[in-house]
Amino acid sequence: MYTLITAANSSEAYALKNTLTAADVLLGDYLELPEILIRSGKIIKLPDPADASYAHRMLTLCLDKNIKAIYPLRRHEIDLLLNSRQLFSEYGINIFSE
Template sequence: MNILITSALSARAHQVKARLTANNILLGDYNDVPAFMLTQGKMIKLPSPQSSSFAHQMLTLCLDNAIEVLYLLDVAEAEALNESEQLFLEYNIEINTDEI
């Protein structure tokens, strides 16, 4: 199972990651991420939730990375995707906001 956890630069993201048993866990953040963290392949740059196309960009990113579960740890991200949850479900991508 492929999982994406947002707010990668936060301690909370690493706590959530430590609790999960999946093999393929990506961390992502829309804030400035140091380049060396991106090159290791376990962290990715996310689009800004302030973007008018945020939902589309996140869906594309999830599909490109075969993400099945998306843990949103940022309130702005959760609010931006709130109305798009059904669209993600149609692509078998579960949005989890329980960790906020």
């Protein structure tokens, strides 16, 4: 099981990662990321929150990558994921915000 922290290109994401006790933490972002980090598996590419199917694409990503917890850091991501919290919880995925 993995924990996902969004906004991987921010220092806030790395600070949060250092406070979590979960061994399997993934960082992800929808903004442009260095290809070498994506290929290495250290960071994953996330769906763009501007996409109308964002919540469903995030759910699919979580199921594919065995992600059981999400820490969204950008306001737009937080709002969209919290609006879909019930859907995610039906699959055993927790969304944590502030």
